[in-house]
Amino acid sequence: MTPTFAAAYANPNLRGLELALIALPVAALPHIWHQPIWISVLVALAIAVRAWLLVSGRQAPSLGVMSLLALMAGGLTFVQYGTVFGQEPGTALLLVMIAFKLLETRNRRDIVIALFLGYFVVVTTYFFDQSILIAAYSLLATALLTAALIQVHAERFIARRQLARQAGTMLLHALPFMLILFVVFPRIQGPLWGDPQRDQTAQTGLSGELNPGDIAQLLQDESTALRVEFDTDVPPLRAQYWRALVMTDFDGRRWSVDEGRSTIQPTAVDHDTLVHYTATLEPTRARYLPVLDYPAVLPDDADLRANHQVLRDRRITNRIQYSAAADLTTPPGAGEAELDPEERERALHLPPSAAPRSRAEVALWRATHGDDDRAIIQEALQRFGAEPYRYTLQPPTLQDDTTDQFLFETQAGYCEHYASAFAVLMRAAGIPTRVITGYQGGAWQTRGEYLRLRNADAHAWNEVWLDGEGWVRIDPTAAIAPERIEQGLTGLAQDTGEDIPGFLRDGEGLSWMQRARFGLEDWRDFAQFRWESWVLAFDPERQRELFARLGLDSQDWRSILIALAVGFGSLAVLAIAWVWLRTPRRRLPAAERLLQRLSRRLARHDRTLARHPHEPVHVWSRRVAQARPDLADTLRAFAEVYNRQRFGKLSSNQRADELERLRDLLRDVPRGSPRQAVHTPIHQ
Known part of the structure; x- marks a missing residue:
């Protein structure tokens, strides 16, 4: 004190x-x-x-x-x-x-x-x-x-x-x-005391709209968006496209997502070739689930829309964990001869006044290549891959008609600039095209064996419709900056030489303090990931799965009572066992154990005949003899032999003989009631 x-x-x-x-x-x-x-x-x-x-x-x-x-x-x-x-x-x-x-x-x-x-x-x-x-x-x-x-x-x-x-x-x-x-205890869906204002605010960088420059702004955001553990072999980095939002509607500058499409079932595929994984997603305040292209097995609480966008039945207001599988080789609509007319019209729409210079150039491509859509696609990719186009982490701001200004003036941009411009060029050429946003690449964490996707890993690419082949993925970034796809953001950062966040570097040019900081960050992320996947992601769905494995129903109060009874009962048994194991035990001498057996045998029919802990044996024997005269001689002899065996100076052979004598005297005391007892003379 x-x-x-x-x-x-x-x-x-x-x-x-x-x-x-x-x-x-x-x-x-x-x-x-x-x-x-x-x-x-x-x-x-x-x-x-x-x-x-x-x-x-x-x-x-x-x-x-x-x-x-x-x-x-x-x-x-x-x-x-x-x-x-x-x-x-x-x-x-x-x-x-x-x-x-x-x-x-x-x-x-x-x-x-x-x-x-x-x-x-x-x-x-x-x-x-x-x-x-x-x-x-x-x-x-x-x-x-x-x-x-x-x-x-x-x-x-x-x-x-x-x-x-x-x-x-x-x-x-x-x-x-x-x-x-x-x-x-029954899990509560969503955060406690949910705040409507918080629910309306997205926590990750992806939104339902895309403007040129939006994803580039996320480059500074090193916060985690998604962590993935693979149950099968990890696919190569160039195949790790995490599909989140599918954008078809275009107003001349902004692309927007449409969630009102019909629900479909994943295409049946050979399950032996699927890539199975478990993802832990941070709160997005949206309904989409990032899934590896192309989705083949989905979580129970998610639907696959006709545009192959995966939506949950409610907004993701807390951290969730879900399992899914992907078929890397079968794109949406594979094998279909034609695209739905309504979908084709949506995927070809361009505002009448949008991108006039781009339309004129595409008209020349079409005149040159005729009906060869693949040649048109190759023309666009070759244009992006040639000088003076460059892929930059710090793109300039676009005004007016963003497509024409990007293609003919600035000619420098990030993934969404190239994806948006490519879609406009393809639609001008009569090729149905849409923009996909999600994540690509990520950082593989050797400590914990999982893939960490930051918000900075957000990416945009395209899908074009080719009759008989379906929606084929085209990533213009691979034409202008293939290192972004092959090595992730780290490779791109090294290639551009621009001023980039430290977490995008591979260790080159970093001070020892920066390397130590990022090393600690890896440990922190590993601990946080385990905490999230084991504790924070234990939602109602995972609780139902756990109860189901035990043959119980997490929604039934009787099952909950059974689980509580088993849990607390097991805890009580363990506590009793712990106390019993920790209680010090002293093994009593053989003569003492025989004395206790004699006391219990006499007290079986009269509790007053039990020996008190500190009562001398000869005093106890005289007290019992008054109540049981038929055993007086036996009890007196037992007391004498007991005292000699415990306190006398005897050899080991003598002690063994005296101990056998005590056993004989104990056998002379009948187990039945006094009325059934028959006095047996003491052996001399």
Whole structure:
């Protein structure tokens, strides 16, 4: 105990307040990044004032003062958010309540209430961040709150080391219960206390519209979009096209996705040639699922649309995990002789005033090559692959007619510039074309054996319709910058020589501090991935799968009760076994074991005849002989032999003889009731 806070222990009602003034700020600390600054200042000021009152021995503010402060804080919260409901305003009010409860603390009850509110603060941290670091930090905050509660209810001051040990032991004991409830308790779809405003905001870079320059802006975004574990051989990098959005509609500048198409079934293929994988997707606030081209097996809660875009039945507002499979060789519509007329019209549409210079050049191509669509495609790719076109990570801004300006003036762009311009050229030539956005490449993590796709790995490519072949993938990036497809962003970054983010480099030109930082980043991502795939991605679907493997139904309350009973019952058995194994056992001497057997045999019909633990054997034998005269001689002889065997100076042979004599005397005592007993003379 520090002398400064001696007043807290001089007054039993304030015992534990010192530790509460430490534990509660620790619990509230992560909210600094998610709450307005005045909330943090208010909490810090209230704690500082309460600490000063404790040191000086002054009384807490009056009820009137506290009521006025509470009204002011509630009013400020309403002004800040326009409501007092929801994640952020609700958490702000909770922090204010804790600050004022500490400020008005006068007795043990007030401290206990403040500490229990602190547990709620720890829970609200997960509304804003669910990383493994926050999980570890919340354990620390919970341990401090628990230690403060122990001190509050103690009758004396407890040393800090002992408090830490007791709090840690309590958390360790609670861990199995937490795991059982985590697995068995019905999962809630989506985030707790969902905020509509948050649900409307995408968290990844891909959106339902594409303008030239959109994907290039994502190059600085090193945050993770998707992590993938392969159940089969990992496909080569050039085949790793992760299809997310299919865009057919074009207004002259912007491409947009159409989700209103009919649902189809994946084409039947040879399952031995499929690439199976499990993906962990970060929240997107959208419905699309990035899948490896071409989708062949889908998750149960997803549909395949006619344009081969995979959509979930609800928005992805929390981290999910799904399993799927792809057929790398069978494009959509393969083998079909013709394209649906309505779909053909959509895939050929161009605004009348769009790209006049491009239309004129395509007309020359068509006049040269006639009906040979592949020759037209090759003309466009050769144009992109020739000078002065260049692939740049920092494309210039386009104005007016973006296609003509890009093709005939700037001639420098990123993947979406080439994909958009290629689609316009093909449509002008009468070849149905659409734009696909998703991810390509990624970074293979040898630590953990998984593929990490960042938002910076976003990519755009095309599909053209060729009768009899279906929708064939054409990636103009492969013509202008093949290293982007063969080596990913790392190869492209080396080739351009432009000022690029450090995470895109392969280690060349990095200082040892930068290399150390990216090495730590790999470890952090590995730990975060395991945390996400094992804990955060345990959604209702995965819970149903787990229950199904056990022959139970996660939606049936009886199955839930069975799972809880089995879980807690197993935990009780393990606890009993643990206690039993840790209980020290001393093997009794053989004579002592025979004495205990004799005592139990006599007490079977009369409990008063049992020997008391500290009762001498000869005294006990005389007491029993009064109740059982028929055994008087046997009991007297047993007591004499027992005392000689235990306390006499005998040789090993003599001890063995005396022990055998005790066994004979025990056999002379009948197992039946006294009425059935027949006295047997003592052997001389």
